[in-house]
Amino acid sequence: MWQCLTAFCAREPRAFERDPTTGHVTGSAFVLSPDLDAVLLTHHAKLDRWLQLGGHCDGIADARFTAWKEAYEESGLTRISLMSDRVFDIDIHEIPANAREGGHLHYDVRYLFRAEAGEIRASAESKALAWVPLAELSQYSKADSVLILQDKLARLHSGDA
16 A cells, blocks of 8 residues: 555546545554543545544645544643654555545555544534543444454554554
8 A cells, every 4th residue: 555655646646636636645543542442433424434534635745644634623631642753554545536526545654643632522524522442343334444443553552553
């Protein structure tokens, strides 16, 4: 995935723009609870699916900044800390065509965060927010792009990451 992302960014001068004709880079945040036992998921209003927080870079060539900004905007939390400067995951997925734009790819760069303060409050982009216990993640989503969190966290804890 890393090679696909870097190749896309090298060949596409508008990689961080919101251009559905080329695809684009997005930034996402897996926000863990203070005790690290749950992840904050949003029930995305348009997609009608439980997902991690995140969004478009909108011209800012910094996916980590985007992930952090979106985590604040979509969660209502008042303090969120980055758990590592390293990219936690990369997911390249297709966004289907809709009435406003054609199908395109999202090159989603994901980071791992920890909630430190604040009460969750859903934004207008969300039907709901939920602290989902990691052990129950598959009850909210069947998407590999969400379930990867369990596998990668297990590898981190075992020292294999």
